[in-house]
Amino acid sequence: xxxxxxxxxxxxxxxxxxxxxxxxxxxxxxxxxxxxxxxxxxxxxxxxxxxxxxxxxxxxxxxxxxxxxxxxxxxxxxxxxxxxxxxxxxxxxxxxxxxxxxxxxxxxxxxxxxxxxxxxxxxxxxxxxxxxxxxxxxxxxxxxxxxxxxxxxxxxxxxxxxxxxxxxxxxxxxxxxxxxxxxxxxxxxxxxxxxxxxxxxxxxxxxxxxxxxxxxxxxxxxxxxxxxxxxxxxxxxxxxxxxxxxxxxxxxxxxxxxxxxxxxxxxxxxxxxxxxxxxxxxxxxxxxxxx
Amino acid sequence: xxxxxxxxxxxxxxxxxxxxxxxxxxxxxxxxxxxxxxxxxxxxxxxxxxxxxxxxxxxxxxxxxxxxxxxxxxxxxxxxxxxxxxxxxxxxxxxxxxxxxxxxxxxxxxxxxxxxxxxxxxxxxxxxxxxxxxxxxxxxxxxxxxxxxxxxxxxxxxxxxxxxxxxxxxxxxxxxxxxxxxxxxxxxxxxxxxxxxxxxxxxxxxxxxxxxxxxxxxxxxxxxxxxxxxxxxxxxxxxxxxxxxxxxxxxxxxxxxxxxxxxxxxxxxxxxxxxxxxxxxxxxxxxxxxxxxxxxxxxxxxxxxxxxxxxxxxxxxxxxx
Numbered sequence: 001x002x003x004x005x006x007x008x009x010x011x012x013x014x015x016x017x018x019x020x021x022x023x024x025x026x027x028x029x030x031x032x033x034x035x036x037x038x039x040x041x042x043x044x045x046x047x048x049x050x051x052x053x054x055x056x057x058x059x060x061x062x063x064x065x066x067x068x069x070x071x072x073x074x075x076x077x078x079x080x081x082x083x084x085x086x087x088x089x090x091x092x093x094x095x096x097x098x099x100x101x102x103x104x105x106x107x108x109x110x111x112x113x114x115x116x117x118x119x120x121x122x123x124x125x126x127x128x129x130x131x132x133x134x135x136x137x138x139x140x141x142x143x144x145x146x147x148x149x150x151x152x153x154x155x156x157x158x159x160x161x162x163x164x165x166x167x168x169x170x171x172x173x174x175x176x177x178x179x180x181x182x183x184x185x186x187x188x189x190x191x192x193x194x195x196x197x198x199x200x201x202x203x204x205x206x207x208x209x210x211x212x213x214x215x216x217x218x219x220x221x222x223x224x225x226x227x228x229x230x231x232x233x234x235x236x237x238x239x240x241x242x243x244x245x246x247x248x249x250x251x252x253x254x255x256x257x258x259x260x261x262x263x264x265x266x267x268x269x270x271x272x273x274x275x276x277x278x279x280x281x282x283x284x285x286x287x288x289x290x291x
Numbered sequence: 292x293x294x295x296x297x298x299x300x301x302x303x304x305x306x307x308x309x310x311x312x313x314x315x316x317x318x319x320x321x322x323x324x325x326x327x328x329x330x331x332x333x334x335x336x337x338x339x340x341x342x343x344x345x346x347x348x349x350x351x352x353x354x355x356x357x358x359x360x361x362x363x364x365x366x367x368x369x370x371x372x373x374x375x376x377x378x379x380x381x382x383x384x385x386x387x388x389x390x391x392x393x394x395x396x397x398x399x400x401x402x403x404x405x406x407x408x409x410x411x412x413x414x415x416x417x418x419x420x421x422x423x424x425x426x427x428x429x430x431x432x433x434x435x436x437x438x439x440x441x442x443x444x445x446x447x448x449x450x451x452x453x454x455x456x457x458x459x460x461x462x463x464x465x466x467x468x469x470x471x472x473x474x475x476x477x478x479x480x481x482x483x484x485x486x487x488x489x490x491x492x493x494x495x496x497x498x499x500x501x502x503x504x505x506x507x508x509x510x511x512x513x514x515x516x517x518x519x520x521x522x523x524x525x526x527x528x529x530x531x532x533x534x535x536x537x538x539x540x541x542x543x544x545x546x547x548x549x550x551x552x553x554x555x556x557x558x559x560x561x562x563x564x565x566x567x568x569x570x571x572x573x574x575x576x577x578x579x580x581x582x583x584x585x586x587x588x589x590x591x592x593x594x595x596x597x598x599x600x601x602x603x604x605x606x607x608x609x610x611x612x
Binding site: 269 | 342346348395396398399401402403405406407409410411413414417418420421428536539540543575576577578579580581582583585586589590593
């Protein structure tokens with residue numbers, strides 16, 4: 001029983017790191033431009049399919065396809081920003097929500113027509129790294145995926161805090177008008193931030209696809225999880241999102257041995273609504289409402 | 292006086308047309324299509340109370356419909372009550388739940404509220420999927436004897452149809468009454484500037500909670516009738532987040548904040564969707580076309596069809612609300 005719990009906790013943390021990475025994409029976009037990106041799930045699904053085609057058709061190593069997906073996601077994100085989001089930014093919440101949701105519908109619609117909703121699977125294994133724990137084995141792919149998620153999050157953090165462009169992004173997040181007055185081209189900063197958010201979400205989708213089978217609709221599930229994570233960590237806070245992801249993984253891990261798996265979403269979403277109402281600035285930010 | 296409003300008479304005319312045309316022609320396929328149209332009008336009109344009047348984006352509006360269906364079917368199936376009291380019970384219970392829930396989540400504003408409503412829908416769905424009295428993941432099937440109480444299946448289906456049309460008319464009348472009342476004025480004030488409205492004496496928290504509860508009542512009853520007619524209810528259909536968001540598309544299409552525009556948007560969307568589903572070229576791409584349509588409305592016509600009409604003929608603002 002005790003080792004059951006330990007194994008399930010380790011498992012939770014490892015998956016949680018990837019939840020965290022996915023949520024960073026969502027929270028970055030919200031933090032910078034105050035847009036809740038409802039095409040997040042579709043982006044994650046696209047990342048999954050990108051892995052499938054890069055590995056099966058192009059024969060690339062699954063982990064080496066990450067830079068390709070990051071670059072592709074960035075270009076795609078910037079494109080979507082100029083087409084769908086640019087016109088409605090700064091308007092009412094409803095408009096930005098609907099604009100991103102419309103893109104989501106288009107992607108899911110095309111994806112369903114092209115790839116159907118049947119499951120796909122990419123065979124990835126890293127036997128050298130497989131760890132075992134009193135009869136439980138932790139697959140190497142999980143360790144690698146979690147490590148890569150943390151590394152990517154770290155790189156993004158370094159980018160935001162130690163480069164000029166990162167500084168510009170943070171300035172725009174803080175106060176768009178003031179940033180504009182300081183000579184920052186805010187339109188481009190918004191487009192770039194959107195691109196980075198999309199790229200990160202796609203990379204998270206790729207990492208998830210190395211672990212589990214997926215369909216074009218799988219992204220929706222991870223989108224909902226990202227919302228929970230983002231709320232746990234505080235909307236608009238990338239470092240909080242990673243911690244929130246690991247926290248969500250822990251919650252799933254702790255509850256797994258005790259309650260039936262089908263009850264986990266009940267716990268998650270109840271928690272989600274409660275935290276949103278009681279601590280709208282996130283659980284990890286102490287002192288309610290302070291920023 | 293509400294009776295002097297031309298809009299009221301237009302609503303009654305529409306309802307009469309909906310009820311009479313299939314009844315006279317006996318066209319079952321047309322009846323089914325109009326029933327779906329009525330459901331869409333009910334969902335969009337009640338959602339309009341939140342989004343169009345109060346500017347609170349509710350993504351989880353479908354939870355009322357699904358939960359109403361579950362409660363109603365449970366009452367019919369397990370307690371062996373007739374459909375009509377079951378319907379009323381579903382409406383009251385869901386409304387009360389919405390009132391309690393609303394007083395909590397309506398403290399959030401803007402995007403935070405929208406997120407919370409997605410959470411509510413998913414939490415309710417996940418709960419119902421696990422709740423054994425409601426059949427869990429495999430849903431609830433209506434026993435055939437329930438139809439006998441209403442004079443056999445054929446008769447029961449027609450009765451369900453007329454009840455749905457009545458609910459459709461009620462939804463639109465409710466929208467009109469609220470729009471032309473002091474209460475509605477308070478809601479519009481909240482929509483423009485909630486803080487200013489509060490300073491001027493609008494009890495915003497109370498108003499918002501009441502609106503949230505009111506927007507739950509008729510959809511819950513419609514849910515009971517709809518799933519009674521289907522004879523089966525499953526969590527996936529009952530809490531379909533996509534339908535919830537499609538309802539937003541409908542009210543945007545017609546013009547948020549209007550009464551007849553929203554109904555027109557819902558009806559047009561239903562017809563359009565039906566057309567896409569049967570056409571050989573588009574049936575695969577129904578979602579894509581709907582998505583492109585939504586994007587175009589959001590980007591170029593945010594005030595919807597009625598907004599466009601009002602700009603052309605300002606005098607219509609008074610006649611067609």
